[in-house]
Amino acid sequence: MSPPSPVSSPGARLGWLDALRGWAAMLVALHHASYVFVPDLQASLAGRWDPGHYGVLVFFLVSGYIVPASLERHGSVRAFWTGRAFRLYPLLAVACLLGVLPFLLNVRGLRAGLEEFDPGTAILAHATMLQDLLAVPNAINVLWTLSYEMAFYLLIVALWVVGGQRRSAPVAVGLALLALPAGALLPTALLSRTAGTGPVVVVAATVLVVAVAAAMSEHRGLRTAGGLLGGLLAVTLVAANGRVEPWEGAVMLAVMFTGTAVYRAEHGQVPRRATALALGAVLAASLAAVAWNPRLGTTGAQAWQAQWVWGSSLVLAAATFGAAWLLRRRRFPRWATGLGTASFSVYLLHPILLMVSAQFLGRGGRQDTPGLVVFVVVLVAVSWASHRWIEAPAQRAGRRLSGGRAVRARAAGGSGVVAVPARPR
Numbered sequence: 001m002s003p004p005s006p007v008s009s010p011g012a013r014l015g016w017l018d019a020l021r022g023w024a025a026m027l028v029a030l031h032h033a034s035y036v037f038v039p040d041l042q043a044s045l046a047g048r049w050d051p052g053h054y055g056v057l058v059f060f061l062v063s064g065y066i067v068p069a070s071l072e073r074h075g076s077v078r079a080f081w082t083g084r085a086f087r088l089y090p091l092l093a094v095a096c097l098l099g100v101l102p103f104l105l106n107v108r109g110l111r112a113g114l115e116e117f118d119p120g121t122a123i124l125a126h127a128t129m130l131q132d133l134l135a136v137p138n139a140i141n142v143l144w145t146l147s148y149e150m151a152f153y154l155l156i157v158a159l160w161v162v163g164g165q166r167r168s169a170p171v172a173v174g175l176a177l178l179a180l181p182a183g184a185l186l187p188t189a190l191l192s193r194t195a196g197t198g199p200v201v202v203v204a205a206t207v208l209v210v211a212v213a214a215a216m217s218e219h220r221g222l223r224t225a226g227g228l229l230g231g232l233l234a235v236t237l238v239a240a241n242g243r244v245e246p247w248e249g250a251v252m253l254a255v256m257f258t259g260t261a262v263y264r265a266e267h268g269q270v271p272r273r274a275t276a277l278a279l280g281a282v283l284a285a286s287l288a289a290v291a292w293n294p295r296l297g298t299t300g301a302q303a304w305q306a307q308w309v310w311g312s313s314l315v316l317a318a319a320t321f322g323a324a325w326l327l328r329r330r331r332f333p334r335w336a337t338g339l340g341t342a343s344f345s346v347y348l349l350h351p352i353l354l355m356v357s358a359q360f361l362g363r364g365g366r367q368d369t370p371g372l373v374v375f376v377v378v379l380v381a382v383s384w385a386s387h388r389w390i391e392a393p394a395q396r397a398g399r400r401l402s403g404g405r406a407v408r409a410r411a412a413g414g415s416g417v418v419a420v421p422a423r424p425r
Helices: 015-037 039-045 051-074 077-104 119-128 141-161 165-185 190-195 197-215 220-240 246-266 272-292 300-326 334-341 343-360 369-411
Strands: none
Touching: 015 039, 015 051, 015 141, 015 300, 015 334, 015 343, 015 369, 051 077, 051 141, 051 165, 051 246, 051 300, 077 141, 077 197, 077 343, 077 369, 119 197, 141 165, 141 197, 141 220, 141 246, 141 343, 165 246, 165 272, 190 197, 190 220, 197 220, 220 246, 246 272, 246 300, 272 300, 334 343, 343 369
16 A cells, blocks of 8 residues: 555555545445335435435545645646546546437436536536536436536646645635535525526636636746636636535535645645644534525425534544544555545446436335345446446546656646645654
C-alpha cells in the first residue's frame, strides 16, 4: 500500500481510499437494489437511515481528499482537465447510452420527466455533467452526484489559479455557514424557471467551455480569468438552479472541501489544530443547516425524518472517513481495494442492471434474497470487465496525454503550476 503522502506517480494508489470507494459504491448499489429485491427491508429502513445518501457523502469526502492532490500532481490546469475528461467521460457516455437504449429501440420510455425536453438540450446538459444543476432530469438516477463533483472541480481550479488552494478549510466553513440561510432565501431551479431550461443550458455550456479553455491557457491573465469564471458558474448554479435545495448543495460542497482540508493538514500544508477546529465548525454548521432547513414540501414527522436521515448520514460518513484515515497506513484486503478500483463502474452500471432486472426480467415487488446475491455477483463481474476494457484504457490514454502536457508546462515555466510544498514530518 502506498504511504500517506501526495500521489507521486500516475499509477500510485492509496489503499484506504480505494477501500472507501468500494464500500461507498456497493452501499449505494445495495440501497437501490433493495427496492427491487428486498422491499420489506427497504421499507423498514425508510425514515431511519439512507445507505445511499451515506455512501454518496463518503464518496464526496474521498473526492475532496484526492482530486486536489491530482491537480497538484499534474502541475497544470490543462493536464488536470485532460485527466478528468479521460477518467469520467468514456464510461459516462457508455452508461448514458445503455440507459436510453430501450427508448431508442422503442421498447421503454425515458426516465420520468426527461421525455419533456428537447433531445439536444438534454444531451448538451449531460455533456456538461451539470445536468442536475441545469434542471434537466438525469438519464440515470445516480448521475446527479457528478454535477456536484463538476462544481467542485470548477471551484478547486478557481482557487488554484489565484494561489488559494491552502484555504480549503475556510472555504468549507464558509459554505457550511452559507447553508444556514440558503434554504429560506434561495429557491430551487430559479434560473431555469425564470429564463427557461433551454437557454440556461446553452448559456451554461458556453460559459463552461470558455472557462475551461481559458483556464488551460498558458497566459496567466487568461488562465486566472477562466478559472474564476468557472468558479462563478459553479456557485451560481448551486445557489440558484439546483434540483435539490441550495442549502443541500452548499453542504455537499462543504463536505468535499472538508476532505481537501484533511489532505492539507495531513501533509503539513496548513496547521493541524486550526484545521481540526474548522472541521468541527463545518460539522456543526452543516447539522444546524439540516435542522434549520427541512426538505422542501415536508412537514411534521416527515420533516423530522428527513432531517434525521440527512444528519445521521453526515455524521456516519464523517466517522467512516475518519476511521479509514486513522487506518491509512495499514494494508487493506485486496478484494476491498480491487472493488474500489472499479467503484466508478459499480456506481454507474448498477442502475442499468436493476433496470434489466425489474423491467425486462420481471424481478421486483417481492422478497428475493437469492436474486439480490445474483445481482451483486453479476454487478461485480460486469464492473470488473468495464474497468478493464473501458476505464483503464481511457485512463492510460489520459495519463499519457496529460503527463506530456504537464512536462511541457513545467519546462515552459509553469502554465498554471503553483507549488505547495509539504513540510517534512
